[in-house]
Amino acid sequence: MAFPDRIERTVEVAHPPATVWAALTTAEGLGAWFGNEATIDLRPGGAARMRWNEEGFTAEMRVERVEEPTVFGFTWGIYGLPADDPRRTYVEFTLEPAGTGTRLTVVETGFAQLPEDAHRKAYDGNTEGWAKELAELAAYLDAA
Amino acid sequence: MPHDIEAIAEQVFAALADPTRRAILAALASGGPATATDLAGRLPITRQAIAKHLALLAEAGLVQAEAGERRRVRYRVRSAPMQVAQQFLAALARDWDSTLDALTDHLDRGA
Numbered sequence: 707m708a709f710p711d712r713i714e715r716t717v718e719v720a721h722p723p724a725t726v727w728a729a730l731t732t733a734e735g736l737g738a739w740f741g742n743e744a745t746i747d748l749r750p751g752g753a754a755r756m757r758w759n760e761e762g763f764t765a766e767m768r769v770e771r772v773e774e775p776t777v778f779g780f781t782w783g784i785y786g787l788p789a790d791d792p793r794r795t796y797v798e799f800t801l802e803p804a805g806t807g808t809r810l811t812v813v814e815t816g817f818a819q820l821p822e823d824a825h826r827k828a829y830d831g832n833t834e835g836w837a838k839e840l841a842e843l844a845a846y847l848d849a850a
Numbered sequence: 851m852p853h854d855i856e857a858i859a860e861q862v863f864a865a866l867a868d869p870t871r872r873a874i875l876a877a878l879a880s881g882g883p884a885t886a887t888d889l890a891g892r893l894p895i896t897r898q899a900i901a902k903h904l905a906l907l908a909e910a911g912l913v914q915a916e917a918g919e920r921r922r923v924r925y926r927v928r929s930a931p932m933q934v935a936q937q938f939l940a941a942l943a944r945d946w947d948s949t950l951d952a953l954t955d956h957l958d959r960g961a
Contacts, residue, residue, distance in 0.1 A: 709855055709856045709859065709938055709941075710938075710941040710942070711941070713941065713944055713946060715946045715947065715950055717950045717953075717954060719953070719954050719957050720957075720958070721957045725957060725960075726953075726957065729953060729956060729957060730953075735956075738956050739952045739953045739955070739956035740949065740952070740953070784936070784937055784940045785940050785943065785944075786936040786939060786940050786943075787933055787936055787937070787940075788933075791933065793933075793937070795940075810950070810953075812946055812950065814944060814946070817937050817938070817940060817941035817944075818855050818937060818938075818941075819937075
């Protein structure tokens with residue numbers, strides 16, 4: 707399958723999980739290395755926002771998993787789709803101790819997500835699909 | 851994952867590979883639904899060539915024919931297949947390598 711649904715990367719960093727956790731889950735951390743400014747309400751269902759000043763781009767995220775200091779997951783919109791498109795990808799960071807450092811894995815899934823009736827919708831494209839798509843998004847977020 | 855997704859993305863990229871079809875889609879996207887005759891007045895392409903490309907685009911699901919005034923067929927852009935192709939591009943453009951490099955640099959600076 708040439709369509710990538712899942713992206714996975716692992717890096718080892720020479721810092722303990724607690725340090726990496728702070729960089730991933732605090733506004734100060736995220737604003738320092740990921741975006742230029744960040745806010746985060748660190749609890750499942752909490753909102754987070756990141757701003758890239760140079761690009762003039764803001765990402766709205768929803769925190770999904772918070773298991774300090776091992777799992778941090780959030781969903782965010784798919785870049786390039788309209789802001790109100792219900793499709794979102796899920797990003798999950800997993801931290802494992804590795805010696806005195808941390809093995810950090812990031813997995814982003816959902817690039818190829820479409821509802822089950824994707825074929826009909828992609829070809830009929832009528833607006834009645836919206837209510838269903840939004841319901842599916844809610845179910846997806848609840849299940850995440 | 852349905853196989854259709856890849857087929858849809860492929861049709862979008864094939865449609866966009868042709869400059870005339872790009873021009874037609876751009877005209878419909880910027881100016882709204884139009885007939886082949888309308889488009890021929892706005893683009894340096896014959897009405898016959900436009901009709902041929904519109905038929906191909908409709909077959910690929912990228913434009914939709916609808917009844918216009920005086921029973922003339924109008925075409926409108928259908929964004930759903932574009933959004934599928936956009937998801938493909940978004941996956942390719944997601945640059946976790948640079949992002950993780952930035953994280954590593956940040957951690958090393960703070961140490």
